[in-house]
Amino acid sequence: MLWACLLFSDLRTADADGAATARRLHSLAAWAYRFSSQVSIAAPDALLIEVGASLSLFDGWPALQRRLRRELAAFGHAPAFAVAPVPAAARILALRHDGFFTDQREPMRIALGAMPIAQSGLAAGVITLLHNVGLRTLREVFALPRLELARRIGPAALGVLDRLRGENHETLELYRPPERFAHRIEFDHRIEAWPPLLFPLRRLCGELSLFLTARDGGVQRCELVLEHEDCAATRIPVELLTPQRDAHTLYELARGRLERASLAAPVSGLALVARDLPPLCPRHKDLFETRREQQLDWPQLAERLRAHLGDASVRQLAIVAEHRPERAWSFATGRKPAQELRPRPTWLLPRALPLRGPAPQILAGPERIESGWWDGDDARRDYYVVLTREGQRAWAYLPAGAHDGWMLHGWFA
Amino acid sequence: MNAVALDAVLKHPGVWRRSASASHHVRAISTGLAELDAQLPGGGWPCGALSEILFAHDGLGELSLLMPALAELTRKGQRVVFVAPPYIPYAPALAAHGLDLRHVVQIDADAGDGAWSAEQCLRSGSCGAVLGWMQQADYTQLRRLQLAAESGDALAFLFRSARSADKTSPAALRLQLHADAGQVDLEILKCRALDMRRITRLRYRA
Numbered sequence: 001m002l003w004a005c006l007l008f009s010d011l012r013t014a015d016a017d018g019a020a021t022a023r024r025l026h027s028l029a030a031w032a033y034r035f036s037s038q039v040s041i042a043a044p045d046a047l048l049i050e051v052g053a054s055l056s057l058f059d060g061w062p063a064l065q066r067r068l069r070r071e072l073a074a075f076g077h078a079p080a081f082a083v084a085p086v087p088a089a090a091r092i093l094a095l096r097h098d099g100f101f102t103d104q105r106e107p108m109r110i111a112l113g114a115m116p117i118a119q120s121g122l123a124a125g126v127i128t129l130l131h132n133v134g135l136r137t138l139r140e141v142f143a144l145p146r147l148e149l150a151r152r153i154g155p156a157a158l159g160v161l162d163r164l165r166g167e168n169h170e171t172l173e174l175y176r177p178p179e180r181f182a183h184r185i186e187f188d189h190r191i192e193a194w195p196p197l198l199f200p201l202r203r204l205c206g207e208l209s210l211f212l213t214a215r216d217g218g219v220q221r222c223e224l225v226l227e228h229e230d231c232a233a234t235r236i237p238v239e240l241l242t243p244q245r246d247a248h249t250l251y252e253l254a255r256g257r258l259e260r261a262s263l264a265a266p267v268s269g270l271a272l273v274a275r276d277l278p279p280l281c282p283r284h285k286d287l288f289e290t291r292r293e294q295q296l297d298w299p300q301l302a303e304r305l306r307a308h309l310g311d312a313s314v315r316q317l318a319i320v321a322e323h324r325p326e327r328a329w330s331f332a333t334g335r336k337p338a339q340e341l342r343p344r345p346t347w348l349l350p351r352a353l354p355l356r357g358p359a360p361q362i363l364a365g366p367e368r369i370e371s372g373w374w375d376g377d378d379a380r381r382d383y384y385v386v387l388t389r390e391g392q393r394a395w396a397y398l399p400a401g402a403h404d405g406w407m408l409h410g411w412f413a
Numbered sequence: 414m415n416a417v418a419l420d421a422v423l424k425h426p427g428v429w430r431r432s433a434s435a436s437h438h439v440r441a442i443s444t445g446l447a448e449l450d451a452q453l454p455g456g457g458w459p460c461g462a463l464s465e466i467l468f469a470h471d472g473l474g475e476l477s478l479l480m481p482a483l484a485e486l487t488r489k490g491q492r493v494v495f496v497a498p499p500y501i502p503y504a505p506a507l508a509a510h511g512l513d514l515r516h517v518v519q520i521d522a523d524a525g526d527g528a529w530s531a532e533q534c535l536r537s538g539s540c541g542a543v544l545g546w547m548q549q550a551d552y553t554q555l556r557r558l559q560l561a562a563e564s565g566d567a568l569a570f571l572f573r574s575a576r577s578a579d580k581t582s583p584a585a586l587r588l589q590l591h592a593d594a595g596q597v598d599l600e601i602l603k604c605r606a607l608d609m610r611r612i613t614r615l616r617y618r619a
Contacts, residue, residue, distance in 0.1 A: 298492060298539040305520060305530055313521040317514050319504045329504035331519070344506035346476040347499075361595070391592025392472030393618075410503060411472035 002052030002103050005090035006032075006068070007080040011045045018044060029175040031071070033214050035064070040087070040172040046094065048087045048172065052103075061101055084108045086166035088121070095119045105166060112164060113139030120164070126157045138164070181211050181219075181274040190229065190266035194258055197226075197270055201258060202251050204272040209247035212277070218243025221276040224254060226261075227269035236261050239311060242299045243278050249300065256307025323371035324379045325409060326352075342367055343385050345395040345410030355396050355406035360386035363393070368400065385412065439606055442568065445481025448615050449599065453586070454606040458482050461566040462585035462605070463559040469575040471499075473590045473597050474618050477510070479570060483542060484511035486568075491541025494534050495519045497527040499546050516541075528554050535561035535569050542568040556583045578602060590617065 008028070011021050025041050032039045035058065038050035051064060058064040065081060072079060082094035083101040089108050092115055093100045102108050115138050117130050129152065135141055141149070141161065150158050162168035185200045201224070212218055220243045226234040238257050244250055254272075305314050315331035322328045325348060343364060365384030372379050380400035388394055395410035422428060441455030450456040458464055458479075468475045483493050493516060495502050508514055522530045524547070531545040535558065543562075547554065550571065562569040571584070578589055587602040597618035 298537070301533060301537040301539055302518075304533060309520065309522050309526055309530065315519050315521075317502060317504045317507065317517045317519055319508055319514065325503075325505075329501065344509055345472075345503055346480070346506045346510070347471065348501040348503035348506075350501060387595055388470075388472070390470045391595055391597060392470045393474065394472050411500065412474060413472055413476035413500075 001050060002055070002083060002085055003087040003090045004049045004051045004081060004083045005042070005087070005094040006047045006049065006072075007082075007091075007094040008045050008047075008077055009080065010077065021045070026175075028075075028077075030177060030211075030214065031075075033175060033177055034210075035068070038172075039175040041175055042087075042091055046091055048090065051083065065099075084111075086164070086170075087172060088160075088163045088170055089166065092119060092121055092164060109142075109165060113137060113142060117141060120160075122153075122157050122160055126153050129153060177211075177215050179275075179277070181208055181222075181277070182271065183207050184225075184227075184269060184271035186227075186269040187267065190268055192263070192266050194261070194263065197258060197267065198255060200270050201254055201272075204270065205251040205254060206247045208272055208274060209245055209250060212245035215277065217277045217279050218245045219250070219274045219276065220244075220278050222254075222272060222274035224258060225271040225273060226263065226267045227271065228265040229268045231265050234261065234264055241302055241306075244303075249303075253303055253307045256304070260308075260310070323369050324377070325369070325383075343395075343412075345412045347411040347413045349409055349411075352397070352407040352409045355386075355388075355394065355408040357389055359404075360388050360394065360396065360406065362386055366398075369397075370400065381407075383409070442482045442485060444478070446478075446617070452601060452613070452615070453604060458568055458570075459585045459605070460568060461563050463555065463562050463569040463571060463583070464586040465571045465573055465577075465582060465584040465588070467573050467575045467578050467587065467589040467602070469590075470592065473592050475572060475590055476502075478588075478590075478599075478617070479542075479544070480507075480510035480512070482568070484513075486541035487513040487516040489541070490516060492516050492518060492539060494531075494540050494543045496531045496534065496543060496545045497522045497524075497547075498544070524549060528558070531569070532557055532561045534565075535567045536565045538565040538567070540565070540567050542570065544570045544572070546572050548574060552581065552583065559583045559585070 008025070011024060021044060025043070025045070025047065028047055029039050029041050032047055032049050036049045036051060036054050040048040042048050051061065055061055055064065058067065061083060068081075080094045080098040081100070082090045082097055083103075084090040084093055085103060085105055085108060089112055093111055096115060096119065097111065100111065102111070116136060117127055117138060120127070120138055130141060142165070159168060163170045183204055185204065191197060208219065208222070220240050222238050224236040224238060226236070228234070236257050238254050240253065244253070302314050318330050320328055320330050329348065363385045366382035368382055370380045381397040382400055383395060383397045386394050386396050393412035394408055395412065396406045396408050398405060398407070439455030440460040441453065441457035442460060443450055443457040444453070466475050466478065487493055488511070493512065495518070498519065502517070502519060504514060507517060520530050520534075527545060528547050528550060531543050531547070534540045534543045545558070550558075550573070555571070558569050558571065575589060582603070584603065585605040587604070589600045589602050591598040591600060596616065599615050599617040601613040
């Protein structure tokens, strides 16, 4: 274990009540979670990050430190860094030795020994007591006989000193990333059309993607909330077939939904809320796969089409075990019923139409289809394969027993 | 340039030689009609290309013409997409023709979105065949579909009215169905890499 302490001394002075500082620290913890799975908030002004497990991934501490400093500078922070095998020690050392790094206990103890008692994190009363005895640095305190020291300063303060030296294990409360994502952007002006919303949307999707990457998850369902000043917010659900987390993909899909939505009123704010965050299983790509650039998997393609045309526009065909032709198919994945062996047209008309013109030439039939007396949609028909004057092959029926009144129900296209 | 390199250049699918001996370099999927396969270069519907089927009336067997090829594609797990069909593709009939319905998808779109959807599907590389019914498609749109079919290596089928037979088209293959006294004939109007001196008309449905 190797703990890095990031001490944000500028954070405390900026804020009086501490609530804003706590929020800020929380969002910094979310950022730091990308670098380590063990991040702890050391209130009021520091973050502890376990970097031992991440060093080889990030090319060692100098490279990782540079990267952390650069990213924090972009947020407007310049914290002090200290790295030590013991979190409490790293915390203290950051106060005085910015950039301190050791992964050994002995150098850590030597550096701790040089720290003044005033910065040791002991209670104020204990510090005064030790000062009155004439002790100034931790080294002098560590040198005292343990029993004598315990009698003077009490077990609580002794515990603090033990934790500093790493002789007593410290249990840290680790940061857990939140279970839902909700980011919101408020506009200075009222926005009347959707194109100006695309820029903030792209930013929100980028943030969502970062959030999902940190959680190692994807998003399957999220919601775009368009806030209006005078009326209830417009909610645009974005439903995806498979979990996604790529920022550009999310943006494209959300944009498709946004373009189709009508704005009820000028928009004063835009929010992206995601609750359903299943684990993501990225498709394993074959090293030798010969796919060309810009090609899409079917799920991605279906998403793009659904985003553009509407959620119900891409459907799979299926057979239903039913005699009435108009009910013998459906848009869903169905079980596979027995295959129809009698002639069936490749086109079915949505509704049967009267067949105009002279009586057609009968090629095959009749085939009596009689069903549905139990559900009120009674059908008694004699189906024929007929040939029209234009040479078209049609599937037409006569009401059972009738000789006239041809109804066209399909084409053998 | 040595002879081997020249031979490689001549075998490139982008190089068209106006001779029958080069025709077997066209990749194609059998139409299921031996007579038609014998006429077409590569022996079937050209892969990665646009094919047009022209007909005057519904019900001349224009869709059945594709069924063997579509069945073959779905058997191989490739997706067949109906973009904005004029009627309901009747699932029991498709299944009877041997299509695996798990790989058959219908996309509902209006006239403007139809061409866009078809192009997206063709370009994606995740669809084996895309069937469209864009009657108003102009030369530019057809060209786009042809290019999309090439880049996604998919079969594009466009069903159009017989009235467009005399218009120019960038399609690799154009077939027209003629109904005649209860029989249906098939005419090859245009075919890339085909020696047009050969028979171009054959009986399709007796």
